[in-house]
Amino acid sequence: MDWCLFIFTYVIAVLIQSHGFNIETERSRVLNVSAEWFGHRVMQHSSGIIVSAPLDKSSNLFKCSYASGSCSPINIDGVTRTDDWGMGLSLAVSPTTNQLLACAPHLAHPCGKNMYLNSVCYKFDGKFLTPAPQNITPGYQGKVAQQPRVCAILVFWSDLGPTSIKNL
Incomplete structure (x- = not known):
């Protein structure tokens, strides 16, 4: 009987904590844009x-305008991307300058036989009036002139005695 009371109390406590809510339900607006992962x-x-x-x-x-319920695309760098670079996975707005920072973490570029995965961020002004937003590409690595050389020294501790380690 004690277990039944415990489980009943536990279920009620979990249901109370997981009950969802909306802050504003009367003036909500649904924006219908046929874009993958819109929102x-x-x-x-x-x-x-x-x-x-x-x-x-x-x-x-x-x-998007809340009043009209319409959305217009924002031109990014004047280029239409055809790959899944994930622009907009990260967004930030400065409350003081009203600038927007939008980032895409899946930007891949070839370098010889290798593919490098970098992120790219664009900084927009407050009114989106700049002809091209500022491109910020952190950690971008261009083509390497030489292949990097890797040198590894393997030491098997079980085969070496205390005197052999000093001789290295």
């Missing part, structure tokens, strides 16, 4: 919102 990240920006669609091929960021 992955949502950030308030000025009087509108910025919405990311990281797997969309045509545009990965959208500026």
